[in-house]
Amino acid sequence: MPRLTADHEACQGYGNCITGAPDVYDIDDDGVVVLLKDEIPDSDRARVEEAARSCPVSALAVED
């Protein structure tokens, strides 16, 4: 299954990922991304890839 990664240092709290995939990404009280899942089914891949690519600082990735 595709694996999710997040660069917590790079994250700036812009929040686009949460709009695109609120079941996968959240934000903590300090404004840093939280991964709600480590892996996603292939059927979710396109949607989560778009959410990851909506990050303005490229802090998110979907890896094989």
Add this chain to the structure above:
Amino acid sequence: MPTVVVVGSSVAGVRTVQALRSAGSTDRVVLVGEESELPYDKPPLSKQFLAGSWDTEKIRLLTAEQATELDVELRLGAAAERLDVAGRQLHLADGSALDFDVVVLATGAAARPSPWPVGSGVHVVRTLADARALRADLADDGPVVVVGGGFIGAEVAATAHALGRTVTVVDPLPTPIGRVVGDEVGEHFTALHHRHGVRTCFGTGVESISGAVGDLTVTLTDGTSLPAATVVVGIGAVPNDGWLATSGLLVENGVTCDQHCRAVDSPDVYVVGDLARWYHPGHEEHLRVEHWTNAVDSAVVAAHNIAHPDDLRAHAPVEYVWSDQYDWRIQIVGRPARATRHELVGSLDGDTARGAVLYTDDGGRLRGAVTVNWPKALVTCRRLVSAGAGFADAVAQVGALPPARAAA
């Protein structure tokens, strides 16, 4: 094999080709760009890149290797000159032409040119070349005058200040950011300049600019003369739609589109990003939006619709934009400028500002929010605007958010 030609290599065009592959498209995909540079991202050009903390590699949107992995053909350094919609051909400035089955127009917007031409030392900030030239001049000494107190102007002022320059910002409006956030909240943005020792001349226009780099004079309409080593003009952007004048498309401050990002009466022509004046089905009006997130979102919608023409999606986003100025991370969601009333949660004052301004109209719904150094409040408000939440409920929810453990 059908061919999709994407015209424009900034974020809207790049995200379109990436989203085409994510959506399962196996079409031939060609990405055409006027600049010979590999695609790069624009928001850092007035901030981290201008400050010198990020280099060109850090702002790349697509490398040659990534294009190969995506099976996307790059045609960079090739300005689009003319679109033949009926003949399905894109004509390039080098005399060649590209046949297409579907074309995506993503030529964006250009900096509104300075109406005060001088030989040197006056900059706009839109392209990588612009930012490199300004970055070089900012390495020198002497005062900087920024003409335009909007987001680009304020970001450049903050960056120049951080580089040790003495900065003055000029704008004909008494409260420039008030256009977006309302005048009362806009006063806090003016105070942000002052707290950092940046002078503002708001409510005063520019009469003329004279001189040359290192020795410029900006003369204001009230007679004030401001000496400047460097001048930056940030007075908005204009859509790059001139090349489409002969296309037969409806061009009127951008290309007019339907809710699916298709040019009206031309279903094989999609338009994304700053160039599109599309019908927003939620707002029931045509809009042109120059925000990074809108470029990305519209690219995803267009790519999905190209790959899945039997399952068309509408582009109906809640507006979202951010700006980083001095020690403020500013995030704006929805349409604060259309509101009639607002309420502040937290504080926008002093060195530890952390607040959210929530906006409503006479209908009693949350219509928008402006947050400072508080991403959690922004995300909350963005969700609540999408859901059509009531204003009082929204204020209560944001008020109940826990304090940050550390200053943002």
